[in-house]
Amino acid sequence: MESDNEVRSNGQRPVERRFEQIIGKSPALESAFADVEQVAPTDSTVLILGETGTGKELIARAIHNISPRCGRPFVKLNCAAIPFDLLESELFGHEKGAFTGAIAQKIGRFDMANTGTLFLDEIGDIPLALQPKLLRVLQEQEFERLGSCRTHRVDVRLVAATHRNLIEMVKRAEFRSDLYYRLNVFPVTLPALRERKEDIPLLVAHFVKVFGQRMGKRILNVPQSTMDALTEYSWPGNIRELQNLVERAVIRSNDGLLPNPLPQSANYQHNQFTQGVFADSQREVILKMLDTCGWILGGSRGAASRLGLKRTTLIAKMKKLGISRPLSESDRPQLTEQQESD
Numbered sequence: 001m002e003s004d005n006e007v008r009s010n011g012q013r014p015v016e017r018r019f020e021q022i023i024g025k026s027p028a029l030e031s032a033f034a035d036v037e038q039v040a041p042t043d044s045t046v047l048i049l050g051e052t053g054t055g056k057e058l059i060a061r062a063i064h065n066i067s068p069r070c071g072r073p074f075v076k077l078n079c080a081a082i083p084f085d086l087l088e089s090e091l092f093g094h095e096k097g098a099f100t101g102a103i104a105q106k107i108g109r110f111d112m113a114n115t116g117t118l119f120l121d122e123i124g125d126i127p128l129a130l131q132p133k134l135l136r137v138l139q140e141q142e143f144e145r146l147g148s149c150r151t152h153r154v155d156v157r158l159v160a161a162t163h164r165n166l167i168e169m170v171k172r173a174e175f176r177s178d179l180y181y182r183l184n185v186f187p188v189t190l191p192a193l194r195e196r197k198e199d200i201p202l203l204v205a206h207f208v209k210v211f212g213q214r215m216g217k218r219i220l221n222v223p224q225s226t227m228d229a230l231t232e233y234s235w236p237g238n239i240r241e242l243q244n245l246v247e248r249a250v251i252r253s254n255d256g257l258l259p260n261p262l263p264q265s266a267n268y269q270h271n272q273f274t275q276g277v278f279a280d281s282q283r284e285v286i287l288k289m290l291d292t293c294g295w296i297l298g299g300s301r302g303a304a305s306r307l308g309l310k311r312t313t314l315i316a317k318m319k320k321l322g323i324s325r326p327l328s329e330s331d332r333p334q335l336t337e338q339q340e341s342d
């Protein structure tokens, strides 16, 4: 068995160990891992793109952990979670008396991350007014604290993330193009969970194990009906939503089986959606065949047999889907005759 300290001949730990907390084997995720492997050893800025809950923070930590900066500080700031007027001081720090309420000197995140990695989450939420200062620190690695003229030099590797479309924001003049280009040195895109459904069973098994252990419950089996429902669902909240729902299911389980945790409304919405799509595609197929067969339903060359249906089944389906031949008055007797001969 491999030891935890195993290294490859190139001095690196094997891929599966380096991303061990990040569950998934889909090609889309593997391709993101490959990008991370390439960029991590450099000092370049990384921009992680992906919907909420796709694992952007996990990837940011992985970049730090497999970089030469591992063992140095990893500092995180969610730009969307800090009020606009406090963000500058949070990033760059302030001197005592710099503004009302600045009762003591404060070290900013850039200082804290010196020699390590700074992860700026939700970078798209950084106010326009602050963007030139961020650009300067990225380019020159220097800045001033609020209320001070002294220039601080730092050695910080920046990893930024956003779920927003920064290009659209640049077009709308909500994000500076120069900052965008500086951030977009090496983009890593994380796929939405619905684009890598093959990872869902692995993630479910992982979270069942984690929450089962945490709650002291043994979940012996995930019934196929539960797995089918989880695989079919579109997961707008991605892995975070899946994680929370598996936690709920583990709480509810009392017979060693994992119940379907999706709220009825989610199943209902999904069913409504798929039924709608199914009906639309059925209507399209039937109409095409009717057209090809000149609206003859029965007989060996009729639409029913060519669709592999009984004539009565086809008629029932046409009724259900509201399909009727667009008739002129003169056509009507002809169709009736044909239908009767079918």
Ligand SMILES: Nc1ncnc2c1ncn2[C@@H]1O[C@H](COP(=O)(O)OP(=O)(O)OP(=O)(O)O)[C@@H](O)[C@H]1O
Pocket (backbone or CB within 6 Å): 021, 022, 023, 024, 050, 051, 052, 053, 054, 055, 056, 057, 058, 059, 121, 163, 239, 240, 243
């Ligand atoms: N591939 C994965 N394997 C295991 N856990 C994962 C995976 N991806 C995400 N998670 C878990 O899902 C949760 C959300 O992940 P994370 O915070 O990294 O997402 P995010 O993209 O940064 O979200 P947001 O944009 O909302 O900040 C975390 O608890 C994380 O541990």
